[in-house]
Amino acid sequence: MTIFNSLHPYTIGYDDVFKHFETLLEHQQPNYPPYNIVKTGDYTHCVEVALAGYSKAEVEVVVEENTLTIKSSDLPTKHKPKDNVVHKGIAKRAFKRVFTLAEDVVVNDATLKDGLLRVELERVIPEEKKPRVIKIK
Numbered sequence: 001m002t003i004f005n006s007l008h009p010y011t012i013g014y015d016d017v018f019k020h021f022e023t024l025l026e027h028q029q030p031n032y033p034p035y036n037i038v039k040t041g042d043y044t045h046c047v048e049v050a051l052a053g054y055s056k057a058e059v060e061v062v063v064e065e066n067t068l069t070i071k072s073s074d075l076p077t078k079h080k081p082k083d084n085v086v087h088k089g090i091a092k093r094a095f096k097r098v099f100t101l102a103e104d105v106v107v108n109d110a111t112l113k114d115g116l117l118r119v120e121l122e123r124v125i126p127e128e129k130k131p132r133v134i135k136i137k
Contacts, residue, residue, distance in 0.1 A: 068100075
C-alpha cells in the first residue's frame, strides 16, 4: 500500500501523477554528482551540479517530455593516470541525473563554469492559468 492510495477517493484524473511519484520513490538515484536546486525568483529555479574536472564536451543537458536529463557523455573506460598523481580523490565517472519538470517549466540556459553546471529553469504560466478577477454584475 502506498501513501497515495488514501488520496484516490478525493482526486480524479491524477492516476498518472501518483504512478510517477510511486516510481520515483521506488527507484532512488545515485548520489553522484552532488547537486542543488535553488529558487532564484517567484517563477525561476536553478539546478546546480558539481562537475569538477568535466569539460563542456563531456556533459549533455537534454530536455524531453517534461524530463531534464543531465549526463556525462561516454568517458574513456581507462584513464591513464598522470605520473605525479599520488592520490586520485576527484571522481570523474559516467553519470546520469534525471529531474521531472512540470508541464509549464522551460529550460532557458545551461552554463558550465568553475566546475559548476547551472541549468536555469522558468515556470511560464499561460494566460488561461493565471488568476483573474471576475467582475460582479
